[in-house]
Amino acid sequence: MSINESDQTITDWPDSGSEVPTLPVGRLVYASVCLVQEAVLDEMRRIRDHALAHNGPEGIRVALLYMSGWFVEWMEGPEGAIQALLQRVAQDPRHQGIKVIHRSVGRPRLFRPWIGSIVQTPERPDAFGLRVFEQLDRFESGQVVDPASVWLALCSPAVAAMPTPLGQYPRIMLLSARGARAFDLITWLARAQRQPLVRRRFAGAADDAPDVESDYLDLPAHGRQGLRLIANARKGLAMGMTHAFLPDYTAVVVLLDQDATANQRIVDRVLAACRQVHHLPTIVGLGTQAELTTDLMEQVERQGLAWCTARTRRGKPDLEDYWAALLPALNALE
Ligand SMILES: Cc1cc2nc3c(=O)[nH]c(=O)nc-3n(C[C@H](O)[C@H](O)[C@H](O)COP(=O)(O)O)c2cc1C
Structure with a gap:
């Protein structure tokens, strides 16, 4: 995987603490x-x-x-x-x-x-x-x-087959707690479903903004409106564009890891971003039985967000297992 998913270049919200304006x-x-x-x-x-x-x-x-x-x-x-x-x-x-x-x-x-x-x-x-x-x-x-x-x-135009090409389809963000498994998952899925994967690299024009990848996959046959899966880099969570579009996400899927600290860190960052924009997407925890701990769920629910568990059947899941666990959770969001 060529994606640099190190945590070294995280930028903070430059205007964190600022009030979100609500007047038209x-x-x-x-x-x-x-x-x-x-x-x-x-x-x-x-x-x-x-x-x-x-x-x-x-x-x-x-x-x-x-x-x-x-x-x-x-x-x-x-x-x-x-x-x-x-x-x-x-x-x-x-x-x-x-x-x-x-x-x-x-x-x-x-x-x-x-x-x-x-x-x-x-x-x-x-x-x-x-x-x-x-x-x-x-x-x-x-x-x-x-x-x-x-x-x-x-x-980010939708594929032509999307039932609602103007953007009225659910958008689901995928983030990995560690590594780049979110990108691997949609790359695998694109191949399995014979749908085009769109790869984009965003270069932030601010001096301190990192270069981040964000790939997306449209699934036109999913539900009545189709579905878009967007794999984001963890550091992309700090980008202004992610911030502006966060209210459009129905759910954020967190691909958990054996490293509980990494799981904690990514959930903290997702919750901080949601607080900034007053948005309450469903948080889907995707991982093994051991990775899906109750403290993650409690932390999410304490902030008023719904938590949904997508548990893999195997303790060492491959990408197919991840998708088998995630699909019912996505269907339940309909
Ligand atoms: C695509 C594009 C977008 C721009 N957006 C802004 C902007 O949002 N705000 C701004 O002050 N200048 C913006 N500029 C720069 C202005 O066109 C202009 O060069 C600058 O404000 C200096 O104007 P002045 O020489 O009258 O002070 C933009 C320029 C381009 C080419």
Whole structure:
């Protein structure tokens, strides 16, 4: 497995302790063609420095994505300030052809002045562009969805066979307490179910942000709406994007380990992230009889989250055993 799942580069929540805003805000998403030819990461960092200086005082929070030769920026804050920022950004020679693909007022999801990510994918700019125009058509025909759904449709499109391709399917996060078994499990499952596995690497544009992998697998035949499994790196839990999307997860599956301290650590981190965004996903403990201890369950339930046990039949499970244990738990979430 090439994924670096060491715990050495964990970043803390930079704004931990900050109040999660709940009042409705203006929300806007645009896409533009990037004109930066080289060193996009350096350019993102320069943009971040401007954004950190300007956005905070204006009450604006943004997420900026670079993917397949395009920028996508999601802005939240006072509507007038967002419009002024859009006008300023539109003059910037580092991109062109700005298309506003979402505008609404609603619940805020971005809790930091700036989140940056670069997604490395083999998708070509013209293919990405087609998806931008699909979103533009939807928006211009009056179909206004949540900005998070627009972002997901661009950054993590569903496989065509998904019954609800616009993102209305349950999303399940998989995290391993140790090693990279969550990634191994969905890689194995993709092969077993003959479904494409989408591999993405996120480079955080903050200096201290780690480069993290997040792979996903869509299971169109699962239940009525299909299901998406997303394997995240442990250090991804500290990323602003994970934070913004945490409220969309129905459940977080923790692949437990023989090392009880590692199990404790991952459950602590999941619970801390959920507290930050006031979200109550079901926590599924996936492991052997010995790994599924009652103190993990009690800790989860004490925070008001539901705990669900997915116990493997064998003491030394292989990936097939893990899936056999997890599937009934996922069915029960329906
Ligand atoms: C794709 C993209 C997104 C940007 N996002 C922001 C932002 O959120 N906030 C910000 O202040 N500047 C942002 N900028 C930078 C502005 O366009 C502009 O360069 C910067 O604010 C400096 O403006 P000034 O020279 O008028 O001070 C962005 C630039 C690009 C290319």
